Amino acid sequence: MALPDTMHGMVLTGHGGLDKLEWREDLPVPRPAAGEVLIRVGASAVNNTDINTRTGWYSKSVRGDTASGAGQGYGAAADADGSWSGTALAFPRIQGADCCGVLVATGEGVPAARIGERVMVRAIQSPATDGSDLPTATFGSERDGGFAQYTTAAAQDAVAVRSELTDAELASFPCAFSTAEGMIQRAGLGAERVLITGASGGVGSAAIQLAKRRGAHVTALTSAGKADDLRALGADATLERDAAYPRHAFDLVLDLVGGPRWEDMIEASRNGGRYVTAGAIAGPIVELDLRTLYLRDLSFFGCTHQPANVFTDLVRYIEAGEIRPVVAATYPLRKLRAAQEAFLTKSHVGKIAISVGA
Numbered sequence: 173m174a175l176p177d178t179m180h181g182m183v184l185t186g187h188g189g190l191d192k193l194e195w196r197e198d199l200p201v202p203r204p205a206a207g208e209v210l211i212r213v214g215a216s217a218v219n220n221t222d223i224n225t226r227t228g229w230y231s232k233s234v235r236g237d238t239a240s241g242a243g244q245g246y247g248a249a250a251d252a253d254g255s256w257s258g259t260a261l262a263f264p265r266i267q268g269a270d271c272c273g274v275l276v277a278t279g280e281g282v283p284a285a286r287i288g289e290r291v292m293v294r295a296i297q298s299p300a301t302d303g304s305d306l307p308t309a310t311f312g313s314e315r316d317g318g319f320a321q322y323t324t325a326a327a328q329d330a331v332a333v334r335s336e337l338t339d340a341e342l343a344s345f346p347c348a349f350s351t352a353e354g355m356i357q358r359a360g361l362g363a364e365r366v367l368i369t370g371a372s373g374g375v376g377s378a379a380i381q382l383a384k385r386r387g388a389h390v391t392a393l394t395s396a397g398k399a400d401d402l403r404a405l406g407a408d409a410t411l412e413r414d415a416a417y418p419r420h421a422f423d424l425v426l427d428l429v430g431g432p433r434w435e436d437m438i439e440a441s442r443n444g445g446r447y448v449t450a451g452a453i454a455g456p457i458v459e460l461d462l463r464t465l466y467l468r469d470l471s472f473f474g475c476t477h478q479p480a481n482v483f484t485d486l487v488r489y490i491e492a493g494e495i496r497p498v499v500a501a502t503y504p505l506r507k508l509r510a511a512q513e514a515f516l517t518k519s520h521v522g523k524i525a526i527s528v529g530a
Contacts, residue, residue, distance in 0.1 A: 175210070175277065176201055181320025182508045183264040187228035187254045188245035190509045194264075202316070202324045204279035209330050211291060213528040214339030216318035216505070217270040218515045219295075219347045219374060220453065221256065225267065225313050228254030237431060238453045242516050255313055256476070268318030268526070269295045269311050272342040275330060282327045291330040293318070294483045295347035296354075296476065298328055311346075318343070319505060321528060328480070333487050340525035341497035342490070348374030348523060349486050349495070351450050352382050352426075354478040357485075359424055359448040363387035367417075367440055370428035370453060371407065372398045372521045374498075379426050380405045381495045391422070393429075401521045405498065424448065431455035441470060448473040498522025505529075 180197040204210045220238060224230055227241045228250025234241070246254075255261045271293040275286050297309045311317045311325070335342060352375050366383050370376040371392035383390050384406035392399075392407040399410040411417065417433075417440040425437045425447045431454025438460075441447060447470060464470070489495045500520035503511035505528045515524050 175322075179321035180505075181266055182505055184226055184267050186263050187226065187250050187261075189227075189243055190512060192226060192245070193509055193512075195506055199266075199320060201322045204277055204282070204324050206280035207282060207327055208279040208324045209275050209282055209286065209291075209327050210277035210279075211271065211273040211293065211323050211325060211330060212276045213268075213271055213273040213318050213321055213323055215270075215272050215343035215502075215528055216268040216526040217340075217343045217347070217374075218508075218511050218524045218526065219269050220451065221269055221310065221347065222267050222312065223512060223515070225255060225261070230254055230256045230258070232258075235455070235457050237455045239516065256310060257314060261313070265313070266316035266318075266320045266323070267312040268320070268323075269313070269347040270343045271311065271318030271323060271325075271346065272333075272339045273318075273323075273528075276322075278327070286327070286332075289330075289332045290334070292333050292342055292346050292487065293323075293325045294329040294331065294478075295350055296478045298326055298480060318528065319508065319526065331483060331487050334491055337490070337497060340502050340527060341499055344374070344497045344499050344523040344525055345378075345486065345490060346483070349378040349382070350478060350483050351375045351475070352379035353486055354482045355379065355426055355448045355450050355473070355475045356382055356386065357479075357482060358473050358475050359426070359446050361386055361388055361424055361426075363389075364423035365389045365391070365421065366424045366426055367391045367393060367411075367422045367437070368407075368426045368428075369393045369437065370451065371402055371410075373428065373453075373518075374523045375428055375451065377402070377405055377498050377522050378495075380407050382489075383426070385489070385494055398521055420445075427451070429454045430458055434458040438464060438470070441468075444469045446471045446473065448475060450475045499525050501525070502527055
């Protein structure tokens with residue numbers, strides 16, 4: 173089919189506040205390079221990483237929680253290393269770590285037979301295959317993402333999915349669920365007792381379902397008003413954020429929060445237990461007594477990079493109906509600023525989807 177020359181999309185023009193998100197209707201439609209595919213985007217979703225990248229929170233100059241600069245950003249000091257990879261981003265940038273759409277064109281070396289596939293895109297892109305020591309890129313960060321009508325991806329990162337779910341529902345999976353699944357696989361969770369912090373968010377609510385799929389007993393850390401929703405997702409128990417944590421009770425702490433109560437999470441781990449993290453929304457700077465780490469035989473895991481099987485496993489769970497989407501609301505792409513404002517209230521459970529259309 174003939175492709176248009178221009179498209180609409182939301183562009184990030186620099187690190188900072190919501191004013192850095194600019195609606196454009198004259199963006200050039202990208203063309204797939206060798207080994208790539210072109211996708212007509214149906215839907216995307218909002219993630220913490222989109223906002224953290226916009227504000228520059230990943231910069232080592234930032235020591236506070238993610239909410240403190242969510243409205244206005246963290247200033248020029250964050251420009252040099254404000255991406256999760258610790259390097260300066262090139263602007264303008266099309267964000268959107270989530271993407272569900274239809275494959276409409278292929279680059280050199282990619283079979284044209286793939287055209288027409290409905291695909292989901294890996295949020296954490298595949299490692300370089302040329303022998304270089306390049307870091308893995310995040311879709312919508314180091315390369316343009318799903319907040320526009322069309323996007324490109326490496327062919328292996330656009331994974332075919334067969335499902336009756338809507339584009340918005342499928343777009344709620346890639347970033348959050350692959351993060352949660354990567355944490356669970358890395359920590360080797362089985363039929364054990366797990367504490368999940370930030371349990372009402374995208375990654376936390378995904379982790380509840382994925383942990384239950386492995387037979388775990390799940391305790392979800394949340395507010396009282398969200399407890400019923402999380403039990404409906406499979407949580408066996410809930411714990412209010414300000415409550416006392418049980419001591420030495422959990423085989424695994426799956427933490428997305430960090431912040432002032434981090435030591436309480438460590439005390440909640442049993443001797444020989446594991447702690448795994450992929451976020452720090454309450455603050456990245458914590459204090460560790462190394463005697464606690466070695467005298468109690470604890471294991472700590474930091475998770476960002478993902479083996480290729482994490483995403484394909486996730487697609488298999490979706491196709492088998494073993495996990496379900498949790499979409500709290502859907503906004504049109506033009507209303508992305510409003511969607512991020514709603515996201516930042518943290519009053520929802522699950523994901524806020526973005527309808528992109530063509």
